[in-house]
Amino acid sequence: MDWGEGLFRELVEHSEDIHIVADKELTIRYVSSSVAKILGIEPVSLLGRNIREFIQREKFENLTTHLREGTGRFTHEFMLPGTGAQMVYFDVSASQLLDRQEFQGVIFKLNDVTEKKLREDELIRSNRQLDQVIYKTTHDLKAPVMSALGLVKIAEMVPDGEKDQYIGMIKKSLLRLDSFIEEMNDFYRNEKLAVQREKISIEQLLLEEWDNLKNLYPDNAVDVFWDIHADCEWHSDRLRVKTVVTNILSNAIKYMDLQKQNRFIKIAARVTEEFCDMSFEDNGIGIDPLYQEKIFDLFFRATDRSQGTGLGLFIVKDTLERLGGEVKVISNQGQGTTFHVRIPNQIHQSIGIG
Known part of the structure; x- marks a missing residue:
């Protein structure tokens, strides 16, 4: 040499x-x-x-x-x-x-330059997603707003005895609007906020979310069955867990089978040292097999009964990925749907995750 x-x-x-x-x-x-x-x-x-x-x-x-x-x-x-x-x-x-x-x-x-390239790709993906969300949300928010304004105009002209009917219709439009806004908040929080680590009572969280949701859909009577066991403390990001639970339970209520007399939702949870496993089973309308692989896609709607933005299950999957968790769905059209959720227990971590 x-x-x-x-x-x-x-x-x-x-x-x-x-x-x-x-x-x-x-x-x-x-x-x-x-x-x-x-x-x-x-x-x-x-x-x-x-x-x-x-x-x-x-x-x-x-x-x-x-x-x-x-x-x-x-x-x-x-x-x-x-x-x-x-x-x-x-x-x-x-x-x-x-x-x-x-x-x-x-x-x-x-x-x-792998790290740099991946950051660039993530930025491009986020910007593309944001563009889609802004366009789609702006478009979809117009419907409940215009509906409520139209109903207000009619209610102003009808006799007092008929006003209650229109007030109820206006309330439904405003609840749709509130649902849209909440989905946007969930999307933004999941994208921007760092993942936190805090002690969570799974029983308290599930009960609170059910109480909040059942008041939004008072006309849809449904029996709820609970099976909750916590063998130890559970630590995760409470806000994100709440987002997952809210979206899944909201879907179970929205897509109930109104032709069935004995409608039910079965909510089960088990906390161990390693995981919190939750399942949400209903006997609603179910999901067409053709659509089951697409339900977690951005803006996808599996049925014409959907009144949301198509963000809910996308947010569920994206949120769980940030928590290191996973979601699986089993559904039979006309019989019902079960969502299985697994989230790691961060009880032994001394610092926040993210």
Whole structure:
């Protein structure tokens, strides 16, 4: 090894970047040891392979164009065979390796920009989501507002004995409006607020949420059955747990089967050292099998009976992901639906989660 080669190796082996040297046919001849740290693979496993394997065709053409011009720099999802399935993003610079002005190969410098790229993707996703929410909510909020205003105008002109009927209709429109606003609050809080850790009484939380919801739907009589057990304390984010419970229970009430005489909702919860498991079973109208995989999508509505924004179950799934939890649904059309929710118990954490 001559002095120049030794200096090169010394520089690249102490770099946080990955350096790759390929010959004029673009066969890999050298890979710096940093590839093991970043991708979890041994440098020797890449020797003898061609750069073409890791670059999309259109990107490869871009690379060769840059090399013909003498040097080039481009950002590229440079795929290397790592130990996991996660894509690793690199900012790649490529320059000719010359010997007496003759082209001998290419030196690639790969700077890991995965964290930056993921933040950019998340920002794009959030902005796109926000645009959708603003457009959809603005559109949907007009209906209950215009309905209430129209009913007020009619109520002003009818005899006193008929006013109560219109006041009841106005109340329903305003409750729709309140539901929309609450969904927007849930969406905003889940997106913006840090996840908290606090002691929660699951029995108290469930009872409070049911009391709040049953007053919003007084005409829909339903029997409620409780089965709650707490073997230990439970710690999580109370506001987010409340959001999950409210949205699921609200759906159970909205989509009751009014043709059935014995309507019911069964609410069960069990707290252990590891998890809080909850289930919400109803004998409502159920969900069409064609739609069961889509019910957690943004703005999806599985039935024309829906009067919400289509955000409720999307918020449930997104909230649970932030809590490290999960939700599963079992439903038979015409028979009813059961939501199973699992949320980790943060009782042993000494600091907040998030």
